Each structure stands twice: as C-alpha cells, then as structure tokens.
Amino acid sequence: MLTEDHEIRRQVTSLASPTAIVPIDEVAVAGIRERARHYVSELLACDPYSPAFGSKAESLGVLGRREVAALADASGRILERIGKPIGMDAVGSALDELRRVIGELDPRGQRSMAKPRRLFGIIRCGPGLASYFQRYSSAQLAIDGILRTLMASKDELLRQNIAVDGERGRIWEHMERLANVAHLSEAIGVALEAAAGDLNETQPVKAGAVRGEALYQVRRRNTELLEQMSVAMHGYMAMDLVNTSGKELVEAIDRAVGTTVSALRTAAAIAETLAGQRLMLSQIAALNTAATDTLDARRRSRPDRGSRIVPLAAPVPMDMQALEEAFVAIYAEMDTVGASRTAVLRSVRTTIDALGSER
Secondary structure (H helix, E strand, C coil): CCCHHHHHHHHHHCCCCHHHHCCCCHHHHHHHHHHHHHHHHHHHCCCCCCHHHHHHHHHHHHCCHHHHHHHHHHHHHHHHHHCCCCCHHHHHHHHHHHHHHHHHHCHHHCCCCCCCCEECCCEECCCHHHHHHHHHHHHHHHHHHHHHHHHHHHHHHHHHHHHHHHHHHHHHHHHHHHHHHHHHHHHHHHHHHHHHHHHCCCCHHHHHHHHHHHHHHHHHHHHHHHHHHHHHHHHHHHHHHHHHHHHHHHHHHHHHHHHHHHHHHHHHHHHHHHCCCCCECCCCCHHHHCCCHHHHHHHHHCCCCCCCECCCCCCCCCCHHHHHHHHHHHHHHHHHHHHHHHHHHHHHHHHHHHHHCCC
C-alpha cells in the first residue's frame, strides 16, 4: 500500500503542464501568449551576433526568479511554524498520565474492592464500594491537570491550524504567479520553435542562433519551473494533511475529555446510588466548564444539590457494569487520540520534507 507521501508524489508527478498543476483562466492565457509573441518579435529584430540578442536569450534562463524566491520564503515560514509541532509533547505526556490514572481507577481491575462486602452474605460490612470510590477523590487533582493540559493543547492546535490555513492560501497565490511564468516560458518555446522553422531556408544562421541560444535557455528554464511547481504542489498537498490530521486530533481530544468527564459523572451517580456516598470532585474543572446547557438547567431546577456535587449528565444504569463500559470507552478514545497524534507527526514530517526541498 502506498504511503500518504508516496500517493501525493504520484498525483503531482502525473501532472504534465503548469495549467494541470495550477489552473490558469483563459483571459490570463491570452495575455501570456501575447507577451510570448512580443518577446519573440523583439528577439528576431536583433542581429544574432549582437549583445542584445545574447542578452535577451540569457534573460530566458532566469524567468520566474522572483516568483521562485517568494515561494521559497513562504515555504520557509511554514517550516518555522510546524517544525516543532505545538502541543504534541504535552498531548503525549498527558495521554500517558491519563492511562496511568484511569488504570488505577478502572473497576475491572478492582472488582473485589468495588463489590459490597457482607457478613454471612447478609450484613454489609467493611469499606467495599466506599473505599473504591474514595480513590476518585484522591485522583481528582491529577485528572484535572491532565484534562487542562489536553484542552490547552487543543487550543494551541486550533490556533496552529488557522495559521497554517493562512500560509497555505499565500503559498497558493505564489504558485498561481509561478504557473503564469511557467506557461509564459512554454508559450515562448512554442513560438521560438515556429520562428526557427520559418527561418531555416531564408536565414539559417539566425535560425541556428534561435535554437542554440534562446530555445535552449527557455526549454531548460521551463523544465526547472515545472519541477519547482511540482515540488511546491507536493508541499501544498502535504500541508492539507497537516491541517486535516490536526483537526482530527482536536476532535479526538474533545471526545477523550468528554468521555472521561462522562465516566466520572457515571461514577458519581453509582457511588451515590449503590454506596450512599457523594463524590466531592469539585477540583476537576471540566466537570463544571464542560457541562451542557441541559446540565445548567438541571442545576437551576434542583437547588438542593450543591455546586460541589457532581451533577448527572443523563440518566445512567446504576450498576458497576455501566461504569466498566464507561472506562472501556475512555480507553478507546485514548487510543484514538494516540493514533491522531501519530498521524499529525507523520504529516508534519511529510510536509517538512516536501517544503524543505524547495529551499
């Protein structure tokens, strides 16, 4: 199976002309062809042995120099921005810590503690569920720190995605200008070839000079410009991967935080129902800031429940199986965040390689 990088290269290298890489409207094409005819007319008006002829022929070898430099500068800005992926280390560390904390709270590994103890199978005794749920209170500072880190990293990713979008738009503008120059070099080459053919019988010396100097220069430059555009398009498409994978990571972080908060609410509901214990998790900010309008309405409609008590997001089954399922969901979302983070790093590497080859 082709990697994303190889697939991008296959698509770009299959393009045969500047208009295939970056479309040019018909009005611009007509103007470019007129410029090509004007150039050829001026060249043919010069004596093939004159400095003017040589100067005009040599100028073809540097067509698009400013456009290429501008595109390289824009690519450099992107490299500086994404060279060190913002928030990636923090996401990785937070994910590792969340796995550790969730592993300690996972009811599937605490079944003996999470089961009410009864003497002679009749009288409830020992800590049982109360002891198990007390772990949530002990872990709330760690959980709050993890969720804050994930949300801060999400905000940084959102800002970077906006910035990359802007730089990507500017790179496209530079590519449009470069496409015009590449099309001009192609049109000049076609016109020079036709002119040389017309001169073969009447002015063979000038025909040879047109082919040996001007046509050689413009064809070589046209090849260089097309190669530059191909590399630029590769980088442009790779930036789209960075943007897409970044958005997917943002969504994955949102789901991971939401799933964790949901599991904590489920734990709070089950603790109160099965163990008669109210979990005081007020230090986990996400339990308050991530609440929906429905939850806010629930608080207003039930003033007897203090703000320090975790509210229910929705009716949940009041048994430990529901809590186990909530933890399974957390692990699934953590895996998604990890996979999305890897995708971002891979797409950044692809983009750096692509844009770096332009410089």
